[in-house]
Amino acid sequence: MPKVRTALAKALAPLHAFGASTAGRVRAYGSPVARRVAPVLTARWTRLALVIVIGLGAGYLGLLGGGRYVTPVGPTDVQLTLHPSLHGGTTLKLPPLGSLRLDTHEGPVSLEARITDLRPDQAKKLIEDDTELDRLTDHIADQLRHGLLQLLIRAVLIALAASFVASLLLFRSPRRALLGLTSSAVGLVALTLLTWATFNPQSVAEPRYTGLLANAPQIVGDARSIVERFSAYRAQLARLVGNISELYTTTSTLPTYEPDPSTIRVLHVSDIHLNPAAWNVIKSVSTQFKVDLIVDSGDLMDHGSKPEDKFADSISDLKVPYVYVRGNHDSKGSQKAVGRQKNAIVLDGDTREVKGLRIYGLGDPRFTPDKSTRDDFLGADQLYAEGLRHAEKLRASGTVPDLVVTHDPTEGEAFSGITPLALAGHTHTRSTKLLPTGTRLFVQGSTGGAGLRGLEHEQPTPIELSVLYFSRASHRLQGWDDLRLGGLGLTSAQIERHLEPEPGRAVKPRPPASSPPASPTSPFPSQFPSDWPSRSPSPTGSPSSPRPRTTEPR
Numbered sequence: 330m331p332k333v334r335t336a337l338a339k340a341l342a343p344l345h346a347f348g349a350s351t352a353g354r355v356r357a358y359g360s361p362v363a364r365r366v367a368p369v370l371t372a373r374w375t376r377l378a379l380v381i382v383i384g385l386g387a388g389y390l391g392l393l394g395g396g397r398y399v400t401p402v403g404p405t406d407v408q409l410t411l412h413p414s415l416h417g418g419t420t421l422k423l424p425p426l427g428s429l430r431l432d433t434h435e436g437p438v439s440l441e442a443r444i445t446d447l448r449p450d451q452a453k454k455l456i457e458d459d460t461e462l463d464r465l466t467d468h469i470a471d472q473l474r475h476g477l478l479q480l481l482i483r484a485v486l487i488a489l490a491a492s493f494v495a496s497l498l499l500f501r502s503p504r505r506a507l508l509g510l511t512s513s514a515v516g517l518v519a520l521t522l523l524t525w526a527t528f529n530p531q532s533v534a535e536p537r538y539t540g541l542l543a544n545a546p547q548i549v550g551d552a553r554s555i556v557e558r559f560s561a562y563r564a565q566l567a568r569l570v571g572n573i574s575e576l577y578t579t580t581s582t583l584p585t586y587e588p589d590p591s592t593i594r595v596l597h598v599s600d601i602h603l604n605p606a607a608w609n610v611i612k613s614v615s616t617q618f619k620v621d622l623i624v625d626s627g628d629l630m631d632h633g634s635k636p637e638d639k640f641a642d643s644i645s646d647l648k649v650p651y652v653y654v655r656g657n658h659d660s661k662g663s664q665k666a667v668g669r670q671k672n673a674i675v676l677d678g679d680t681r682e683v684k685g686l687r688i689y690g691l692g693d694p695r696f697t698p699d700k701s702t703r704d705d706f707l708g709a710d711q712l713y714a715e716g717l718r719h720a721e722k723l724r725a726s727g728t729v730p731d732l733v734v735t736h737d738p739t740e741g742e743a744f745s746g747i748t749p750l751a752l753a754g755h756t757h758t759r760s761t762k763l764l765p766t767g768t769r770l771f772v773q774g775s776t777g778g779a780g781l782r783g784l785e786h787e788q789p790t791p792i793e794l795s796v797l798y799f800s801r802a803s804h805r806l807q808g809w810d811d812l813r814l815g816g817l818g819l820t821s822a823q824i825e826r827h828l829e830p831e832p833g834r835a836v837k838p839r840p841p842a843s844s845p846p847a848s849p850t851s852p853f854p855s856q857f858p859s860d861w862p863s864r865s866p867s868p869t870g871s872p873s874s875p876r877p878r879t880t881e882p883r
Contacts, residue, residue: 380505381512384492388513391491392438396484399445400476403469406446409480414439417527435527436520489513592807593685593799594618597773599626599736599754602658604777608643610792611776614812615649618796621684622649626754626773627656627736630663632698638666645670650683652676655692656736656755664692678719680728686804689730689748691719693737693755709739716743723747724838731804738772745770746839750806759793759811767836769806769829771795774813805832 396411417436421429422443433440489510496509596615601607615623630637644651644667651673655664668675674683676690694715716735720743723730730748735741738753745751746766752773759774774793792814798807808828 377508380496380500380508383499384496384509384512385516387495387509388488388492388516389437391488391513392484392517394491395487396438396480398476398480398483400472400479402472402476404448405444406448407473407476408443408445409476410441410443411480411484412439412441413437417524433529434524436523438520438524485517488517591801593622593801593804594620595686595797595799596620596623597626597752597771597795597797598623598776599773600628600656600757600775601625601777602628602775603631603637603640605640605643607777607792608646610814611794612647614794614796615647618810620649620796622686623647623651624688624732624734624752625651625653626734626752627654627693628658628754629653629656629667630659630698633658633660633663633696635662638662641666641670641673644673647672650674652681652683652688652690652734654690654734654736657693657695657697659693660696660698676734680723680730685801686732686799687728687730688732688734689723689728689744690734691716691740693735693740709737712737712739713743716740720744720747731799738770742770744768746837749834749836757790759795759813765837766839767834771797771809800832803833805829807832 393411393413397408399406399408401407414437417432417434417439419431419433419440419442421431422441492513493506493510497503497506500506500509596611596618598607598611611623614620630640641663649672651667651670653664653667653673653675655661655675655677664675664677667673674681676688677692678690680687680689682688694712716739723744724747732750732752733741733744733748734752735744736753737755738751741751741753742764745764745768748768751768751770753770754773754775756772757775759772761769761771763769773795775790776792776794778790778792794812796810796812798809799805800807806829808826811825811827813823813825
C-alpha cells in the first residue's frame with residue numbers, strides 16, 4: 330500500500346502544484362490583469378469547485394472501473410459491464426450471432442450484458458428435463474436481478490472510494506476528501522434519478538438486432554463461375570435471414586398482439602429490380618415470420634421487357650397470396666406476367682379482400698425504365714392530381730379499404746383521409762410518417778438493393794423489407810418489424826421493431842375540394858405522359874404552386 334500511495338501521489342503532484350502555485354506565478358507578471366485574476370484562482374469558491382470536479386470525475390471513472398461482474402444465468406455465464414455513453418441504453422451481446430440494442434434509459438452510462446460461457450451439461454439437462462425448462466424463466470429472472478444488484482453495489486463502492494482517495498491524494502486534506510466523496514455520492518444519486526425518470530419498459534418490445542456472419546465459410550473459389558458464386562451468396566443470405574429472424578422472434582415479443590390466428594401478418598416488399606437474391610430473402614422471411622400475404626408496391630422489373638417476364642415465375646414458389654401494383658419500371662406486359670402466377674393478385678384501380686384485409690391498389694401511370702423515355706422527369710403535381718382523381722372515385726364508391734398500395738408515395742399521399750394506411754416504394758429509402766388526417770404513409774426501401782443501381786455508390790444499397798402486424802378484429806396496424814440486409818455481396822443483418830402509438834386512432838376525411846381534380850385534356854398513356862399539363866388544375870384558374878418533383882435514384 331505505501332508504494333501504491335507514493336505512486337498515486339507522484340501522479341497527482343502536478344495538479345496539486347498547479348493549484349497551490351498558480352496565484353504566485355500569475356502575480357509574478359505584475360500586470361493589473363494578473364492581479365485581478367490571482368484572487369479568483371485562490372478564492373474559496375474556486376478551490377471548492379475544483380474539489381467537486383475532482384470528486385465527480387474520480388467517482389465516474391471508479392463507477393466504470395468497478396462496473397464489471399460475471400453472474401450465472403441459466404446454463405450460461407453473463408458478464409455485466411457499465412460503459413460510458415452519451416445516450417444510455419442496454420446492449421445484449423450474443424457472440425457470434427450479433428447483439429440486441431434496447432433504449433432502456435438515458436444517461437452517461439450504458440449497460441452491456443455479454444454471454445461469455447456456456448455450460449454444456451446444464452444445457453443438456455434443460456433440454457432433456459421438461460420440468461427444469463419450465464422453472465428456467467423464474468430462475469433466470471432471479472439470477473439476473475442478483476447479478477445487477479451485485480454489479481451496482483460493487484460499482485458504487487468503488488466509485489465512492491475512488492473519489493475519496495483521489496481528493497485526499499490531490500488536496501491532502503481529509504475535509505476536502507470528504508467533500509469530494511460527498512460530491513461523488515450526489516452525482517450517483519442524480520444518475521440514479523435520471524435513469525429512473527427516463528426508464529422505458531416499452532424498449533423491451535422495440536429491440537434492434539445487428540449481426541454479422543463473420544465466421545461463414547468462403548463462398549467463392551478459384552474455379553467457380555460468377556453464376557455459381559452468386560447462387561452460393563443467395564443461399565447464404567437466405568440462411569442468414571432465417572437464423573437472425575428465428576433468434577429475433579425467440580428473444581422478442583410484441584405486447585400489443587399475440588402470434589396466433591388473431592394476427593394478420595403482411596410482408597411489404599418493393600423495388601426488387603430484377604435481383605434474384607430477393608426471392609431467397611422474401612421466401613426466408615415469409616417462412617420464418619409465418620406471413621399470411623405479401624404486398625409488392627412495384628418495380629419488380631428493371632426495363633419492363635418481354636425477356637424479363639420469366640422473372641415473375643418465382644412468385645408461385647412463395648405459396649402465399651402475392652398482391653402487386655405496377656411500378657414505373659414495370660410495363661403492362663410485366664403486369665400480365667405477374668397476373669399469370671396462380672397466387673398473384675394484380676391491383677390496378679380496384680379493391681380485393683385478401684386474408685381478411687380490404688386492399689386497394691393503383692398501378693403507376695408512368696413507364697420510365699431509363700433516361701430515354703420522355704416522361705422521366707415528370708413533376709409530382711401530375712402524380713398527385715392523378716391520385717386525387719382515383720381517391721375521389723374510391724370515396725364516392727363508399728368503399729373504405731384497410732390499406733392502399735401505390736408505387737410512388739406522392740400518389741399514395743393523395744389517399745390521405747380515406748384509409749388508415751398507405752403503402753408505397755419508389756424512393757429506395759424506407760420512411761414513414763403520420764399525415765394530418767390520421768393516415769400513415771409507409772414507404773418501403775428496395776428489397777432488391779436497387780438491382781445493379783445499388784452498386785453505383787461507395788456502399789451497396791441495402792436490401793429492405795418489413796413485416797406488418799394487423800389485428801384481425803379491427804384490421805388496424807399494430808406494429809411492424811423493419812429488416813435491413815447488407816447490399817449485394819454483404820452479409821450483415823438488422824431487425825428493428827416499431828409499435829403503432831395509437832392503433833385505433835380516428836381517420837378524419839380530408840375536406841373535399843370545391844371541385845374535383847379535373848382530368849387532363851388527354852388520357853394518361855403508359856409511354857407518353859410528357860403530353861400532360863405541367864401543373865395540376867387550380868380551382869381558381871391560377872397556376873398552382875408546383876409540388877416537389879419525384880425522381881427515382883439512379
